[in-house]
Amino acid sequence: MKGAVPVGLFWSCPHGWRTLSKIAIPTFGLISKFHLNYLNRISVSPSTYHLDDLLRKFEKERRPVITVSNHMSCLDDPMLWGVLYRTKRLLAGWDQVRWVPGAHEICFEGHPAKVLFLSLGKTVSCKRGEGIYQPCMEFCVTELDNYRPIHLFVEGKVNETRELLRIKWGVGRLAMDCCRPPVIIPWIHRGMENVLPLHHSVPKIGNKISIEIGEPLDTAPLLADCQRFKFSTLATRKYISDTVEWELRKLGQIIDQKH
Numbered sequence: 204m205k206g207a208v209p210v211g212l213f214w215s216c217p218h219g220w221r222t223l224s225k226i227a228i229p230t231f232g233l234i235s236k237f238h239l240n241y242l243n244r245i246s247v248s249p250s251t252y253h254l255d256d257l258l259r260k261f262e263k264e265r266r267p268v269i270t271v272s273n274h275m276s277c278l279d280d281p282m283l284w285g286v287l288y289r290t291k292r293l294l295a296g297w298d299q300v301r302w303v304p305g306a307h308e309i310c311f312e313g314h315p316a317k318v319l320f321l322s323l324g325k326t327v328s329c330k331r332g333e334g335i336y337q338p339c340m341e342f343c344v345t346e347l348d349n350y351r352p353i354h355l356f357v358e359g360k361v362n363e364t365r366e367l368l369r370i371k372w373g374v375g376r377l378a379m380d381c382c383r384p385p386v387i388i389p390w391i392h393r394g395m396e397n398v399l400p401l402h403h404s405v406p407k408i409g410n411k412i413s414i415e416i417g418e419p420l421d422t423a424p425l426l427a428d429c430q431r432f433k434f435s436t437l438a439t440r441k442y443i444s445d446t447v448e449w450e451l452r453k454l455g456q457i458i459d460q461k462h
Contacts, residue, residue, distance in 0.1 A: 220322070225297045227323035228281075232293035235285025242408040243398060245286055248415050248461070255289045257388055257419060258352060262299060267347035267385035269377055270301065271370075271447055273455075274356035275363055276395035278406060281324050283392060283414065284354075301354040302346050304329035304339050304373075331359075335376040335440075348382045357447065363396040367455055370448045375440035384423035387447055390416040391454040393462040415458040417450055 239245045247253070254270070261268050272279070280303055285293070292299060305311070305326040311318055329339040343353045355377075357370035378385055394412035399405075425446060429439040 221297075224323045224325065227320075228297060228300055228325070229293045231281045231320075231324060232285040232288060233290070235282040236290070236293075238406065238408075239282060239286050239398075239412060243394075243410045243412055245394075245412040245414070246461075247286065248413075248458075251286065252289050254287045254388065254390065254416050255292060257416075258292075258299065261386050261419075262350065265350055265383075267350055267381045267383060268352045268388060269347070269374060269385050270352060270354045270388045270390065271357045271374055271451065272354070272390050272392065273367055273451065274358050274361050275392065276399045277361060277401070278399040279356070279392070279395050280326075280354070282398070282406075283395065283412075287390075287414070298351060300325060301352045302327055302343065303354045303356070304343065306331055306360070335371075335373045340373060340376060343377055344380050347377060347385055353377065357444075357451070361401060363401060365393065365455065365459060367391075367448070367451055370444055370451070372440050372444045374447050375443035378422045378443045379426065379436070379439055384421070384426050387420040387422060388417065389420065389447060389450045389454060390414060391451055391458055393458055411462070413458055413462040415454045415461070417454045420447065420450060 258268060272283075284301065288296075288300070302325045305321060305328065307328045307330045310321045310326055311328050327339050327342055330337060347353055355371075355374055357374055358368040359371045360368075362368050374387065378387065392412065392414045394410055397410040398407055398412065400407075422443060425443055426439070429442055434442060
């Protein structure tokens with residue numbers, strides 16, 4: 204954990220934090236798996252564990268992986284990961300459970316129980332307005348360089364509508380600065396805005412949730428194109444981010460026909 208940015212009040216004791224996190228993540232994950240599978244109705248296309256299988260494939264190939272999605276509810280994370288991850292990863296794969304940046308003023312201010320919950324869930328403090336070179340993003344690059352996955356809610360905030368917001372450029376920055384070009388896996392979902400609407404505190408039951416997982420996007424040829432055409436750093440970052448946004452919009456059209 205050397206060099207890591209603080210993820211909450213409890214980071215001051217990293218060994219104790221890691222032990223508690225290894226208990227908390229499978230606990231949260233299994234509760235989420237039960238809640239979405241049995242108290243709601245969830246469907247994942249092309250298959251429930253397709254994303255987990257992709258992660259295992261790229262782990263074996265030693266490729267950094269960034270997953271990206273829309274953000275419709277404060278419980279998107281950790282609940283959806285409880286379904287997308289196999290039980291084995293939840294129970295025994297702590298190092299390969301994603302890190303996720305979370306807005307500091309929402310995730311790490313307020314009630315200590317909330318801070319503890321998010322901290323133990325491998326949330327990294329991200330401060331809005333401090334740009335794509337803040338400590339949070341440096342931490343994400345380091346984790347990717349160690350082949351640990353990062354998840355980004357690329358809209359930058361909860362958006363309960365089906366219209367994808369213009370995505371943030373952090374994904375382009377991470378893709379550019381990894382030691383090896385990462386694979387980006389886009390996925391999109393619907394229905395979580397009904398499980399926990401904004402300004403509600405108790406998850407609801409009986410809702411339909413849909414997840415659509417896209418094709419992995421290899422950034423190596425994209426970065427090679429940018430180098431060949433001598434794109435500037437800004438243009439390269441924008442090109443990568445725009446490509447990710449286009450893939451998410453295509454997935455949105457597909458899922459809206461099914462949900």
